[in-house]
Amino acid sequence: MSMRLVDGSASSRRYRSERPAARFDLSLSENPFPPLPSVLLAVNEALAQANRYPEFFPLRLPTLIARHLGVHPDQVVVGSGATGVAMQIIQALTTPGSELVVGSPTFDGYPIMAEMAGLELVSVPLDAMGNQDLAAMRRAVGNRTSLIVICRPHNPTGTVLPAAELTSFLCSVPSRVPVILDEAYVEFLAEADRVDTDALLRRHQNLLILRTFSKAYGLAGLRIGYVFGGRELIARVRRLQLPFGVSTAAVAAVAASYAAAPELQLRIHRITTGRENLRNSLRSCGIAVPRSHANFLYLPGPGIATALRRAEITAKAYPNGSARIAVGDPEADLAVLAAVASLR
């Protein structure tokens, strides 16, 4: 089955106001687990003070995250999900009319934010294996490029660029061009496949590493994301920090989540084990699902999205008929399997 991918930007223009009624909604790569009891308790305690404003400019959250990462708080900017932080980066570092280079398809937020900021989107098709084509992306970088986004793992395929390829790409990019390394799904990545972010940041002052609490931490509804990088670039991003922009509940949720690391790790393990089982079953049905390093699977092939929709499973659908589904809920995994098995 062909892995040729096409841009999902047409559907990305559709803003979802409410969740569709379906048996399973697997369209947003969410974590199937509700917040841990200890996290809920901490959030509830914070909400009891909801009549009070949070900090004017967030200090506690960047400090917590910086300590966890082993960097200085001056190297961290927090915001409303990775999406909010990415928008802040775009506003701080780009000018209307300049170009944003991305792999295509990619996270729907990037085409939307590019349009909002008046950027020209330079979409570089993924290769036949669903990887970002770094050589083609490098060729797409020119005088008008103001930002590059590399996702690792990539959304929607779940593929991971080899660390060495990423390193040589970063060395080849002009240092005036900022690069976002989007690691929204990094916690699902095996330790051996992670990149040494300290070493990369020491070498590349133009690098920004973007992460979120929406995926592995299961806090998508609280909207918590962050970026870390070199102090100079981070200071430029921080200049656009929204006053009162991060809730007290977000700080409580992050502190409680860090304290619950072993429980969260167990959940990650369950999600990734379920993902591997489902991928194996789907491949046995003849669907060429690429190896995913995230909490979703990309099911290539015409008719897949339609078969899922008929089975009342909401997936992220692509114009070529393929679909991306979140994994981790055993009941949903079985329903996906039954839906696509009926195609064969």
Ligand SMILES: Cc1ncc(COP(=O)(O)O)c(C=O)c1O
């Ligand atoms: C690659 C990637 N980056 C960023 C995000 C944004 O995550 P959030 O805004 O929920 O933190 C997503 C969400 O799906 C994503 O897939």
